[in-house]
Amino acid sequence: MATPEKQEILSLLKEVCDPEVPVLTILDLGIVRDVKINGDEVEVIITPTYSGCPAMDAISIDIRLKLIEHGYKNVKISFTLSPAWTTDWMSEEGKRKLEAYGIAAPHRSDTLRRDERIACPQCHSNDTKLLSQFGSTACKALYQCNECKEPFDYFKCH
Amino acid sequence: MNQQINFTLSLADTTLILAQRNSEWCAHGPILEQDIAITNISLDLLGQARNFYQHAAHLIGSPATEDSLAYLRTEREFKNLLITELPNGDWAQTILRQFFFSVYQSLLYTQLLQSKDEQLAAIAEKSLKEITYHIKWSSDWVIRLGDGTAESQQRMYKAIEYLWMYTGEFFIPADYETTDLSAMEREWSLKVKDVFEEAGLIMPEKIFMQQGGKTGNHTEHLGFILAEMQSLQRTYPGAQW
Numbered sequence: 001m002a003t004p005e006k007q008e009i010l011s012l013l014k015e016v017c018d019p020e021v022p023v024l025t026i027l028d029l030g031i032v033r034d035v036k037i038n039g040d041e042v043e044v045i046i047t048p049t050y051s052g053c054p055a056m057d058a059i060s061i062d063i064r065l066k067l068i069e070h071g072y073k074n075v076k077i078s079f080t081l082s083p084a085w086t087t088d089w090m091s092e093e094g095k096r097k098l099e100a101y102g103i104a105a106p107h108r109s110d111t112l113r114r115d116e117r118i119a120c121p122q123c124h125s126n127d128t129k130l131l132s133q134f135g136s137t138a139c140k141a142l143y144q145c146n147e148c149k150e151p152f153d154y155f156k157c158h
Numbered sequence: 159m160n161q162q163i164n165f166t167l168s169l170a171d172t173t174l175i176l177a178q179r180n181s182e183w184c185a186h187g188p189i190l191e192q193d194i195a196i197t198n199i200s201l202d203l204l205g206q207a208r209n210f211y212q213h214a215a216h217l218i219g220s221p222a223t224e225d226s227l228a229y230l231r232t233e234r235e236f237k238n239l240l241i242t243e244l245p246n247g248d249w250a251q252t253i254l255r256q257f258f259f260s261v262y263q264s265l266l267y268t269q270l271l272q273s274k275d276e277q278l279a280a281i282a283e284k285s286l287k288e289i290t291y292h293i294k295w296s297s298d299w300v301i302r303l304g305d306g307t308a309e310s311q312q313r314m315y316k317a318i319e320y321l322w323m324y325t326g327e328f329f330i331p332a333d334y335e336t337t338d339l340s341a342m343e344r345e346w347s348l349k350v351k352d353v354f355e356e357a358g359l360i361m362p363e364k365i366f367m368q369q370g371g372k373t374g375n376h377t378e379h380l381g382f383i384l385a386e387m388q389s390l391q392r393t394y395p396g397a398q399w
Contacts (some may be wrong), residue, residue: 019343021366045327048205048284049204049279050201050205050288051202051208051209051285051288052201052202052203052204052205052206052208053205080280080281081209081277081280081284082276082279082283082284083283084283084284084286085284086279086287088167092250111285125322129345131177131191132191132192132194132195133195133211133291133294133295134191134194134195134198134199134291134295135194136194138201138202139362142191156291158287
């Protein structure tokens with residue numbers, strides 16, 4: 001059971017968004033692994049989505065600023081690599097927000113090794129094709145809908 | 159301890175140098191989507207390299223940092239595989255190297271999951287998911303070019319001829335390596351053969367294999383890469399972005 005102070009910090013973290021996909025909070029993304037309070041020090045433990053994701057630096061700064069703004073002076077951000085982040089940790093609400101934003105939400109991570117039909121987030125057709133496994137950011141692939149012809153991003157499973 | 163540091167540095171140097179090479183394609187890719195793909199792979203490799211350098215810096219202790227290890231070591235201190243420092247050549251050569259390397263990297267990191275060094279195991283676990291995408295992408299390209307036009311197939315054979323003698327080094331252990339590389343070699347050949355068969359390409363015979371990168375004996379190409387990559391920190395020590 002989280003203490004009231006930890007609850008408050010978690011609700012503040014709900015206001016920190018991914019700089020690349022601003023509809024998702026870092027809690028939706030599932031990258032906040034723990035919050036520890038040691039005396040007056042607040043430690044937020046996060047895990048990177050991809051090894052080279054440049055958003056991690058921006059996210060650490062945003063967490064620090066958000067907590068300082070609310071009176072937490074002594075903030076420490078730690079990184080952990082194991083267990084490795086998976087898109088299965090993304091919240092259901094996060095997936096809904098992604099779809100509404102025009103990005104197809106990730107399928108279950110056990111589909112990583114096979115090709116899946118990805119539904120178009122615009123017209124919901126299943127008749128789509130992969131244009132590139134690598135998109136505008138490390139976490140996305142580029143698809144196109146054969147029905148409505150719109151290209152779209154797929155937040156690829158990981 | 160020294161063995162562990164050297165092994166960690168070899169993993170860091172190999173991923174850094176290949177990241178640096180692949181990044182040369184930025185804004186020069188054959189089409190936009192593939193330009194983005196190769197630079198995304200480069201970014202994944204750079205992230206993996208940073209994790210290894212941070213771990214090596216931690217093992218070495220102050221004043222070593224990830225930056226000092228990447229920017230202030232000399233050619234003879236770098237332990238990257240020779241294949242990663244070779245020039246990109248054409249697209250066929252670039253994607254074939256990525257394919258050879260990704261298959262090797264996936265097998266090596268799978269073994270690393272069992273490492274007594276927990277941080278190495280954690281970095282391997284994290285990287286393996288990324289590598290799965292790299293293998294998918296690069297084997298698709300090997301098949302596309304191998305089974306494409308007469309021109310694309312001829313370019314694949316040229317790339318095979320150039321790169322093949324650098325693939326042996328994957329499996330020649332350095333004195334700091336304790337992983338079982340001979341079992342890996344068999345698995346690597348099987349996977350490469352599978353993709354080559356689908357691509358209509360013939361596997362080369364066993365030939366003389368180059369080595370030396372793991373112990374700091376490099377081709378002439380590494381010096382040029384380091385000169386470019388390190389010039390800023392060498393000229394303005396401690397400069398911050």
